[in-house]
Amino acid sequence: MRREIIKMGVSHSSKPPVFDQNEEVNFDHFQILRAIGKGSFGKVCIVQKKDTKKMYAMKYMNKQKCIERNEVRNVLKELQIMQSLEHPYLVNLWFAFQDVEDMFMVVDLLLGGDLRYHLQQNVHFTETTVKLYISEIALALGYLRSKHIIHRDIKPDNILLDEDGHVHITDFNIAATIKEDTQMTSVAGTKPYMAPEMFQPCLEGHPGYSYAVDWWSLGITAYELLKGQRPYHIRSGMAVNDIIQLFHTVNVNYPSTWSAGMESLLRKLLMLEPQHRLSHLSDLQEFNYLSDINWDAVMLKKVIPGFMPNKGRLNCDPTFELEEMILESKPLHKKKKRLAKKLRENRRDSSPQSGQMQRRLESVQNEFRIFNREKLRTCQDQKEENDNIIDEKEKIEETEDGKNNNIVPPTYV
Template identity: 45%
Template sequence: MGCIASKPPIDFSADVNFEHFKLLRSVGRGAFGKVCIVLKRDTKKLYAMKYMNKEKCLQKRAIRNVFNERKILESLQHQFIVNLWFAFQDEEDLFFVVDLMLGGDLRYHAQRSGAFSEDRIRLYTAELMMALVYIHDRNIIHRDIKPDNILMDENGHVHLADFNVAASIRKGSLLYARAGTKPYMAPEILNKSGYNQSADWWSLGVCMYELLRGKHPFRGGTTEEMLEMIQSAPIKYPTTWSEPCISFLSGLLERDVTKRMTITSENVQEVLKHPFLASLDYDKLINKELVPSFVPDKDKVNCDAMYELEEMMLEDNPLHKKKQRLQKTTMSKQEQAKRETIGAELQRIAEKFTVYDRSKVKSTPDVALDTNIDDDEITSASPRPQRASGLAVFSNEHDSSHMSEDENALRGDSDSRRVRSQSTDPDPLELPTRLVTPVVDDGSSTSSPIQA
């Protein structure tokens, strides 16, 4: 009888790579990639792994976004942000390994429970305030704050995620390009009058309102009507809301940028004395010692289970078959033609996307790195993004893959969440059932989904 060759041991002293992680299951899909839960084999620590196919990124002109997001995340580390820990690549994909948030995003929970209480929103608002103050102090604008990009950890604390369209900005300067998701854009972004970090506070106000009321504050029959409402329609506050809540919200949802509530490291403790937030202790807040009023179910993966088998059955290049695929020595004529067309682009990406391991970095920079990617370094076959004020920006056409014109813009539900089971590699570590067993929504919830 022939003997079965054993697998060679994994070299954990080498640069971090795909083999260092065990795939558990897919949990999400974003504008430029997919997300799965992984276990780092040597430390037995769980993370979320976002992977983006290089060829698809080139087709969607998203390479610039990927490099932009990575540079920004490398410069950040905060208790209320989804932090980057590793970045690497292989022949097919670019990988980000980040904090795992098992609680799901606020869109998911709002669609199942309806409007949130003021007590619940109060803590979320304060925690997101601390995250925004942190990134703004480092001259970064997020530009895409919405319930989908606010993730909850398993204890119920919220974290700001997805810096795909974030930008660095020089002090005292303005940006002019539209970027983000239209229902959450500040008026000054929509009318291209120039904006800075204050635009993020407007977006936070829109999120608060939407989650408190169960519907978006600006609802038009068409995209044009909605955009017009954002810039001029009166904002109606329910009489059932408390005066402190309305006062705080109206400070954020102020169209006049000079009058809008803008929170900085210099005034954040004073803002926390506002009647809406006054019950929160500052020290307990920053140390994550305040107890959330809602804690997600620890026996479930809190994401949509509708497309459980999508990647395994429909994905052209499923991640769990990567090893076999990369070991292929022959290519079809179609694959060869595609490689010849974009081969130079792929080579440049391979050279520029170096390995990142936060554990080997001495310190996190206090100031955000320059996030421009030089056109001579990384380009795509598609038309290049527009530029303004010397900063990399993105045109409306470029943003269309991140925000839709008529359907998703009005619906506000831009990213569908996917779940699948994926684990074939035996491992003695016992993992929570929710990480390796598919979750099935039995449809028992009777609450109305949030309306956007």
């Protein structure tokens, strides 16, 4: 699979280039292979780091579009959150850098596609498979809680599969850091997956919401994977009052083919009152239906998923590649020429509007935090190595000291 992707990219010399160790990672350090997805103001492509030959997914966001859509705060916040996280069931950030045109985030490459894609391909997820997904996502949510982070957008679109079929949570664009014993009141998320209490801050006098909203979204997602449709038919355009009424009038249907254990678990995840909902990792680990789960084995990815994504092809919409090459007005492979032309144009354009945009672009440039997990790992490994050398040295000194411990000290009168 990986070989096929490399073939799609531009051919390069087999000898890896040598980069300056002190140089910050930038766009030139990566070979662009193909486009695989897009969002409202960002796109995703597969890249290969030229020196290590490791493959990643690279998300790039146009600065000017982010400014025009008032999305800069969200991007910088997402970047800050992702720099503080690393977990087996998250899509982890490896590098973050920028140029005058775009902001770049280089993350784990997951070739198994997202769960929305597989639902659209009419994949039937068995109860055993969904049970493992729930366990893996629960470990990730438990970790996020330990970091005081609410994701706020758990849904099939934001759960990617790796090549072995394990799940990984992605897209921290609307995630929030929350202080202990406080509630959030801002309304954010995708309506069909949002917990009832997330709509209530719109009504006067409601206290807000906390970590339990992610566990509701997990329940909705698990239900949809099993049944192929969600338990509540909520549309994106529905009014808040209509949605709240829907929660209190609809009786959720649990098919008789589902086990009593799975039904019981989903009922607990989909409790309308957050204080009665399963919303801690420990709650889930103690739940009777999951008593046969070896949580240590799950954490180490030693439990084999029941569904394996197709390894023979890319599990995503193939039109992204076509759009990038034909329809995209600013394709990545023409970036160098475009930036040189833009620099010349900026020198000539001195209009007030241009000056205002330039100041805002400079503000983004200053606030953006570069990141290099590869370098952090190297520094950490060197520190551990140095610590081990010091420990060994101290042990040797203690042993040498101990040789004279049995000598009886002289007695003085």
